Amino acid sequence: MSRLLARFRDLWRRRSIARSFDAELGFHLAELEARHRAAGASPADARSAALREFGNVARAREDLRETAGFPSWDEMVNDVRFAFRGIVRRKWLAASVILILTLGLGAAATIYGLVDAVFLRPLPVRHPGELYAVVNSDPGRPERLSRGTVRRLEESLPACSVAAYSGGSRGAVQVGEAAAAWANLRLVSGNFFPTLELEPRAGRLLGASDDAPAAPFVAVASDGWARKTFGTPEMAVGREIVVNRTPVTVAGVLPAAFRDVSVGQLTELWFPAAVQSRLHIYGNSSESLGDDRPNDPDWNREERISWLQILVRIRPGGTSAAAAVDRAWAVERDDLIKANDDTEERARMKHRTWTLMPAPGGRSRLRGSFRSTGWLLGTVAGVMLLLVCTNVSGLLLVRSMARHREIGVRLALGAGSVRVMRLGFLEALILSVLGGAGGWLLATWLLPAAAHLLLPGDTVEVALGFRSVALMLAVAFGCAVLSALAPALWISRVEPLRALSGSRGLGRAPVRLGRLLVVGQFAIAVALVALATALGAELQKVLAADPGFDRENVITAVFDPESAGYEMKTVPALLDRLEQTLGTVPQVRGVSFSLTGILAGSQWASGIYVRDPHALGHQRSIQHDAVLPGYFGVVGIPILVGRDFSKDDRAESMPVAIVNATFAREFFGDRNPIGQSFGMDAKASKDDRMIVGVVADSHPNGVRAPVPALFFAPVAQAGDAIPQFIAVRFQGSIEAMMGNLRSVLARAEPGLVFTNWKTLQERMADDLRGDLATSRLAAIFGACAILLAGTGVAGSLGYLVVLRQRELALRIAIGAAPGGLFRSVVTDSVRLGVIGSVIGLAVVAIAPRLPAVQAALAVQPGLFSGFVAAGVALIVAAVAGAIPGRRASRIDPIQILKSD
C-alpha cells in the first residue's frame, strides 16, 4: 500500500527524479572515468570504457521512469491529450454531440431529482432507517389511531419510540397588530420530537410536559415561517402569537431541513396534541358515533375518534413492535365495535391486525399519486437516453470512418487496435463528461420548474445532491461505453492496408439500422408533437368555452369563520357586516357567500328522495350547496325559470330549493320542475324542500368534469352550514380593488383569514394545471425527439455519404454538379422524414381507438395536429440533411480518386 502511495508521489516528482538521476549518473561516470584514467587510459578511452561499464544509459533511464510512475499512465495522458486535440479539431461535431448529451442527461437528472425528492430521500432526522410506519390488514382503512391507543403503545415500548402526529390542518394566526393569516398546523404527541431525535434550530422543541391537559399554550415553528414572520429563528423564540383567537407562545424553531413528516406537505406550526379542543384544531379523523353515549369533544379523551398517525422508532437490538400495536389497539377496537351496528364491519374490525413497515422517509400520500407519473417519466428518460446514445454513436461512427486513413496509418505503424479503440472511447468519454456537466447545469435550472409543474403547491424540496452527481457520472460513463461500441466494432475490422487504400469495410448494415432508427424517431416525434398540439388546442377550447358563470368580473376566496373562533350564531351578522364593509370599496358591485362555491376544491352531497311519482328518478345522491340570496347574480349564473332566494326564506319558513338545468332534466324531463318537492327521508315530511327556481348549468367541480345535477338551499335553511366561499363582483382595475379589499377586510375583521383570492378565470386555469403540465411535457419531449431525430438523420446520412464517397467523387469527376449531389442527399433525408411522419400519423390515427390509450389520455390527437407535427418533422429532416449534403457536394474528386 505504502509502495503504491510512494509510486503516486514519485509520479508527480518524476521530473526531479530524472534530474537527480542525471546528477547521479554524472558522478558515477566521472568516478569510473577517473579510475580508468588512473589506470593509464587516454581521456577518450577512459570515457568510452566508463560508458561501457555502466551499460545502457537510455535503458536505465527508461527503467527508472517506469519505476517512478505507471507506464500505462503516460500512454493514457498522451491519449487524453490526443483525444482533446481531435475534439477541438472538429468542434461543430463535438458541440452537437455535447448538446445532445446535455439534453438527454439533463432530462434524466431532472427526472431523477423529482423521483429522489418524492420517493428516495429519508427524513432529515437522526438514523431515519430506524423508523417504521404501522399499516393494518384492511386495505383502504386509514392508519389512524386514537389517543388512548398511542398512550398504551407508549407504555409498552421503550421510552421515546412512538412519534404520533395528527393530519395537517389550518388555523388563523395573528402576529402583533397585523391581520390574521392562515398557517399549516399539526398536533403532535409529547414524544414526537424526542422520538425523531430532532435538535431545535433555536429555543426548544416540544416535550412530554407540554402535552398535558393544563399545560400553557406553546408552539414550535418551522424555520421558514419563523423567518417570514419574525426575520430570524432566534427572534421568534418567546414571542406571543394568536392562534384561532387564543394566545400561544413560540417555544422554539425547527431546523430548516425539516419541513414535515410527510413529503409534499409543509407544516408551519406544531402544537402539543393536548391543546386540540382548546385551540379548535380539527384535522382529518375517523369518528364513530354510538347510540350508547355521546363522544367526548376533546379528541384526546375519546377512543372512538382515530386521528393520530404514528412512526415507531426501533433502536438497534429492539424487537418488532407489531404485537404491541395490536395489544394497544384492542381497547380502541372493542369500543369501536360497541359503537358500530354494521355486523360485517364489526367482523372485519375484529380480525384487523397491524404490521410495521420501514418508513425512513415517513409516510406520504403524494407518493401514491405521483407513482404513475414517476414511472412514466422514468420510462421517457430511459428511452431518451437510449436514443441519445444511438445518435451519438452514429455521429461518432461517421467521425471514426472519416478518419479511416489516419486510423489505418496508426494500425500500420504498430498501434494495437485496443489502443486505437481506447482512443475512440476516450473521446466519447470526454464528450460524455462535458455533456454530463452541461446536463447537470441544465437540470439545476430545470428541476425547480419541473417540480413546480408536476408536484403540488411547491411543498417538495427538490435538490441535486451528491448522489445525483454520482449518478450523472455513471450515466455519462455508460453513454460513453455505449456510444463508443459501434466505432470500436468498426475499428476492430479495419485492415490497415485496405484502409490506407481507401476501403472502409463494415458495409451497409449500420446504414439500414441507422435509417430504421431515424424513421422510428421521426414517428415518435410526430406522435408526441401531435399529442402536444392536440392537448394545447383542446385546453384552449375548454378555456374558451362558457363555464356557466361569469369568469371575468368575479373574484373569489375561501375563509373559515369557525376556526377563526366565530360562534355559530354570530355568523349571519358577520356575513352582513362583510357585505356592507366590502360595499364601500368603489369597484365592488356585489358580494355574496356560499358553502362550497365554485372550483374551490370542496363538495357536499346527500341522498335525496323526489316525491313526484312521475319523476324519471326517485332516489339518488345529489351534490348541493347553500347560498345567500343574490349569489347567482354575483357569480353570473342566470336564473332560467322561477325566482331567486330572498330574505323571506328563513329557517322557520317553508324549506325551498333552486335546482340546476341538469337536475331538472334528469328528474323531470321536459316538465316544469317548479313546485315539485324532495326530501332527505324516505317518506314525505315537513322538512321537504319545494323547488322555486331553475338556474343554468355550470361547472362547480372541475372545468372538464361533467356538469352534475345540483340543488341549492338558502343558507338560513341549511342547518348548521357555515359559508366558506366569498364571491365579489367588481368592475374596473383588479389591482386597485384588491389593495382596497385587503385593507378594508383586515381593518374590519382582523381575526378572519381570506385565502386564495382568485378570479373565476384563474380558478379555471388552476383546475387545468395538470393538463397544462401534461401538454407542456409532451411538447418538450416532442421537441427533444424531433431534435434527436434531426441529429440521427445527420449522423446516418453522414455515414452514407462517407460510404459513397468514391461513387460521389466519380460522379463529380464525370461532370455531375455538386448542387445535384446536395439535392440528392437532402431528398434522401426528407424521404426518411416522410416515412417517419406517415408512421407517426398512422399511430396518431390508430392509437386513440385503443381502450388503454383512451383511458390514459384526456384528449385524442386529431389528424390536423398530426399534419402540423409532420410538417415540422419534414423541415427538421431537410435542415438536418443539409449538413451531410454539404459534405457530399464538397467532395474533391482528385483527393478521393487519388487513393486508388
Next chain:
Amino acid sequence: MSDDRADVLQGTLDLLILKTLDVLGAQHGFGIARRIEQVSADVLALNQGTLYPALLRLEQQGLIESEWGTSTNNRRARFYSLTRRGRSRLVEEIDRWHRISGAVNNIVTDGGPANARA
C-alpha cells in the same frame, strides 16, 4: 572484462544492495557498485545502470533512504543508507537466500540427499 564473469542473478540485486549498505553505512551508487564487484572478487558483473532503478524501488518500499552529500574526492553525490525496516528486511532476505542457495547446492552437489537415496 573476462567472459567468465557471471551476471547478477535475477532477484538478488536487492539483497546485495541492502547487505552492502549494511556493511559500509551510507554509500553512493558508484560505491555500492564498486563494493559488490570487489567483494565478489570481480566474479559478479554488475550492469551498473540497473542499480539506480533498484535503488529507487527500495526507497519506495521504505527500506533505504537517501540524501545528497560530498564524496571523498569532493564531488556532490547521493548517499543511500539503510532504514530500520531495511535492516529487518535484510535479515529476512539473508535467511531466505541461505535456504534457497542451500537447496540449490544440495541439488547440484554430489552427496546431496538426492544422490544419497540412489
